[in-house]
Amino acid sequence: MSDTSPAPAGGDARTALSAIRHGLRTPINIIIGYAELMIEDAEDSGQPALTPDLQEIAGQGRQALAAVDRLLAEPSGPDDIADRSGLPAALLPPIDHIRAACSRLRGQLAEADGAGPSADLGRIEAATEQLRALVAQAAPDRLRTDEVPAGR
Amino acid sequence: MPKILLIEDNELNRDMLSRRLERKGYEVASVSDGRAGIAAAEAGGFDLILMDMSLPELDGWEATRWLKANPATRAVPIIALTAHAMPGDRERALEAGCDDYDTKPIDFPRLLGKIEALLALQAPP
Numbered sequence: 001m002s003d004t005s006p007a008p009a010g011g012d013a014r015t016a017l018s019a020i021r022h023g024l025r026t027p028i029n030i031i032i033g034y035a036e037l038m039i040e041d042a043e044d045s046g047q048p049a050l051t052p053d054l055q056e057i058a059g060q061g062r063q064a065l066a067a068v069d070r071l072l073a074e075p076s077g078p079d080d081i082a083d084r085s086g087l088p089a090a091l092l093p094p095i096d097h098i099r100a101a102c103s104r105l106r107g108q109l110a111e112a113d114g115a116g117p118s119a120d121l122g123r124i125e126a127a128t129e130q131l132r133a134l135v136a137q138a139a140p141d142r143l144r145t146d147e148v149p150a151g152r
Numbered sequence: 153m154p155k156i157l158l159i160e161d162n163e164l165n166r167d168m169l170s171r172r173l174e175r176k177g178y179e180v181a182s183v184s185d186g187r188a189g190i191a192a193a194e195a196g197g198f199d200l201i202l203m204d205m206s207l208p209e210l211d212g213w214e215a216t217r218w219l220k221a222n223p224a225t226r227a228v229p230i231i232a233l234t235a236h237a238m239p240g241d242r243e244r245a246l247e248a249g250c251d252d253y254d255t256k257p258i259d260f261p262r263l264l265g266k267i268e269a270l271l272a273l274q275a276p277p
Contacts, residue, residue, distance in 0.1 A: 018236045022206065025235040026162065029257035033168040036260060040175060065257055069237070123164055 017072055020084070023134050024068045024091075030127035031098060032061040034120045041120075050108060053101040057124060060094035060101070064131070067091055087139045091131070098128050154271055157198040158182040159189035159215065160233070161207050165256070169202070172260055178267075186210030190218055193225045200270055205234040205245065213248045220249030229270040233258070 035058040042050040067090035102125050109118060156173060160166045161184045170180040181198070183189050186207045193201060201219070205212030212232060219225040232245035235256040242253040252266045 014238070018238050021237060022235045025237065025256060026165075029235060030164050030168070032257045033165070033172070033260075037168055037172055040172070061257070127164070 020138055021068060021072050024072070024131065024138070025065065027127040027131040027134070028061050028065050028068070031124050031131070032058050032065070034124045034127075035061065038118070038120050038124075047112065049112075050105060053105045053108070056101045057098050060097040064091050064094040067094070084139045087135050091135045095128055095132050095135070098124070102128065153177060153179050154199040155179040155181070155197055156267070157189065157192055157201045159184075159186065159192075159201065159207065159212070160204040161185060162204070165204070169258065176264065184208075186212060186215035189215050193219055193228060194222065196224070198228055199274060200267060201228055201230045203230050203232050203250065205232050205241075206236070213244065216245070216248040216250055227274075229274065231263070231266055231270070 035054045039051055039054045039058070042048060042054065067087075071084070071086050071090060102121060105121055109121070154177075156178050158166060158170060158173075158180055160169065160182060163184070166182045166184070170182055173180045181192065183192050184207075187209045189201070189203070189207070190210070192198075203212045203216055207215065210218075212234075216230055216232070219228070219230065226249075229251040230249065232242075232248075232250040232253045233256055234241055234245070234253075237255040245253045251270055254263050254266060
């Protein structure tokens with residue numbers, strides 16, 4: 001299936017592309033930033049067991065960022081339309097890895113102190129769901145919002 | 153302790169970046185739009201400004217031009233931050249008067265390096 005949502009021409013295309021990039025990069029920024037912040041917190045508070053999953057979240061966030069930059073590069077000319085159809089295939093695997101790591105962290109935090117997930121973990125989870133919804137919006141023919149691809 | 157003014161409309165970005173900078177020993181004050189950023193900068197006391205370029209009320213480009221046109225604030229270094237990260241954004245930010253530019257997601261060690269380099273230029277010999 002090819003991209004069915006052509007962007008406007010010229011400056012409008014660049015503006016639209018810039019807006020999509022901004023929209024996708026903002027939750028990725030939250031995911032990576034809070035994961036790195038939680039890594040620093042874990043190291044300071046003597047909870048190194050949390051670090052591998054947090055590093056997984058930050059690493060998968062960086063993979064998602066690289067995919068956004070690759071797939072939504074600036075068009076080389078008016079006929080070069082950014083192909084957003086590849087976004088789900090490129091972004092859903094890292095999103096699902098982040099979800100899984102968050103789930104494991106929830107369990108670890110509950111076992112550690114019984115207090116449940118931290119507010120920062122909740123922020124990462126919310127940003128992850130926001131990112132997934134944005135992917136669905138950017139390539140609506142490839143992903144229904146309630147669809148969870150199997151085997152990702 | 154160097155004091156940084158963070159002008160950023162996204163609440164989570166403000167929280168996250170403020171906490172990371174404070175952990176590194178900086179004092180951070182934050183506001184959420186360009187007009188409030190200008191008012192805070194003009195009130196004085198900041199060693200450096202981190203300026204999100206996509207701001208409500210008055211965007212980061214306009215706020216930077218304003219601050220760099222004001223003799224009271226023009227010496228305060230400004231680092232532009234943007235999640236658009238499009239080719240040409242860096243040049244636009246520097247033309248507006250920003251002293252450096254970085255993209256979001258933040259590469260925190262890289263941003264720290266830029267902050268430290270600009271603060272070193274401000275320090276007396």
